[in-house]
Amino acid sequence: MRFSKAFIPTTKEAPSDAVLASHIYLTRAGFVAQVASGLYNYLPLGKRVLKKIEAIINDEMERADAQEVELSFVTPAELWQESGRIEKFGKELLRLRDRKENLFVLGPTHEEMMVNLVRNRVTSYKQLPLNLYQIKTKFRDEARPRFGLMRAREFVMKDGYSFHATAEDLDREFDAMEAAYKRILERLGLDFRIVEADSGAIGGSGSKELMVIADSGEDTIAVCDSCEYGANIEAAHRRVISSAPSEPSLANEKVHTPDVRTINDLADFFKIDPHYTLKAVAKRAIYEESDEIVIFYLRGSDELQEVKAVNAVAALELVDVTEEELEAVGLVPGFIGPFGQNDITSVFDSGLKGATAMITGANERDYHMSGADLSALDGVTFADLYEVKEGDGCPHCDGSLTYTKGIEVGHIFKLGTTYSKALKAEFLNDQGRAEPFEMGTYGMGVSRLVAAVIEQHHDEKGCRWTKATAPYQVNIMVSNIKDEAQLELGETLYSRLKESGVEVIIDDRKERFGFKMKDAELIGLPYTIIIGKELKNGKIQIFDRATLEKSDVQVEEAFETVMGLLK
RNA sequence: CGGGGUGUAGCUCAGUAUGGUUAGAGUACCUGGUUUGGGACCAGGGGGCCGAAGGUUCGAGUCCUUUCACCCCGACCA
Secondary structure, eight states: OBTTTOOOOOOSSOOTTOOSHHHHHHHHTTSEEEEETTEEEEOHHHHHHHHHHHHHHHHHHHHTTOEEOOOOSEEEHHHHHHHTHHHHHGGGSOEEEOTTOOEEEEOSOOHHHHHHHHTTTOOBGGGOOEEEEEEEEEEOOOSSOBTGGGBOSEEEEEEEEEEESSHHHHHHHHHHHHHHHHHHHHHHTOOEEEEEOOOGGGOOEEEEEEEEEOTTOSEEEEEESSSSOEEETTTOOOOOOSSOOOOOOOOSEEEEOTTOOSHHHHHHHHTOOGGGBEEEEEEEEEOSSOEEEEEEEEETTOOBOHHHHHHHTTOSEEEEOOHHHHHHTTOOTTOOOSTTOOSSEEEEEGGGTTOOSEEEEEEETTEEEEEEOGGGOSSOOEEOOBOOOTTOBOSSSSOBEEEEEEEEEEEEEEEETHHHHHTTOEEEOTTSOEEEOEEEEEEEEHHHHHHHHHHHSEETTEEOOOTTTOSOSEEEEESOTTSHHHHHHHHHHHHHHHHTTOOEEEEOOSOOHHHHHHHHHHHTOSEEEEESGGGGGTEEEEEETTTTEEEEEEGGGHHHHHHHHHO
């Protein structure tokens, strides 16, 4: 390609609303252009990057025996009613009616569609396993799109679904997909981590997210400093505390504690570690048809992880409650405790099993219980409720956990029979009995990856594409096109590189040196061959975008040197 | 969905408190010339329904009402 013919509208200024590096540079360098909130046009350079990433995904999927399909973007609403997700997704589904008034939904993900495709076509265990995927535009009417391509409403996603006769076979495929996803991200040149995750409202198990490490990431992940363990904070675990603070010896009695309401006050009052206080977090759990107040009990030294809490009571969501609402059901804010109080649904953090010497609320204004033994409680529900903290022990080794930020670029998990049951997708097993498919789902955000690459590979001058993602590998910059010798050499190198299969672009615009250099840096192709004033000394320069270094090369060696760099 | 902000040239923004020539700057664009190693210079030029609708007024970019869009914080996000 020639810059003189290319549609690469670069700008000096970024749109005023762009915050993220990827948003700023992808826009300034002419890769994408915003159309409306959360909607983007891909310009030629952006489209090339997208295709690069897609090609790598296709290649790895081929290797893993997954087959590509393409399902229609407009999907019948009946399918969503069948699975029950038309309500769960809610307003995120963009609904529309055709001329006959039939209701349709723009596909935000395609579980239903894929199950629908396979059901009644795959009818025997002999036809399994099957792994089908597509790379397709999705639409989710996000309440608040932001961060450019990172959280767009319309985006490109690779979504794959596998079908199995047994859970064991699903496990095998799941591992194979994890390995394939890992290779994809390695080939893209990204620093990432595969972490344990919550599977969300969709249900399922074995949930893992692929996180590209970046400060701008929207997810907090806890990673071990010495082993491979990593988990989204929504699902992270920690080693059971082995070195608990020494247990205080306080009599089991009701103690007058005027105005001692917070955990800190309580710990000070009794001169104990917050570890031995019982924290009660009250929330209103919202269910499809009803709602109720739930109390979550944790050690005072822990914080409630809300996603875990939602899962523990299988609620749609948790909302805060006011002191008035608590009083209305007979609770005493600041002094809530589990003893003598069985009317309210309560869940205890699993770390409280058999806890002794605890200080708890006495359900009476200005009173606490000291030296309480929680094992005295009957019929207690335990669940993981705590949020891991930095410094907590790794659950798998002696290391400790630290927080880092990640961009979720992939999410894989085992659906089991959730959808096959809901949509009655069954096959006959070797006993001739009908069974629902065991399913896995494997998503990867292709357009989000474009942004993720730049989040991880940029500097103050612009993009720094990895070799695997760069729209072109080499830029030939002819400093002054009026200088015939320069132009001629540029054209010669351009032809030779093209003939050798190198993705090359020549900057043959009638612009000054500085202007073209700024563009080269902003666009961020890996190498720029500078043909300029050094030509009269028989030299050109090769500018390495990653290091910003320019190295002199003899004209005769230029071609070979570049070919060597690209290997 | 709650709270806040902004809509004026392709882009980034002045101008709006206090209504009054022909609505401005920078940048980008076109023409000519000079220049050619870090977004150059000189001269000339094109480009605007001041987000939209309604209203007040002799007169509205500016005041009032309604509305739409975009952005930020939060809630939400298989």
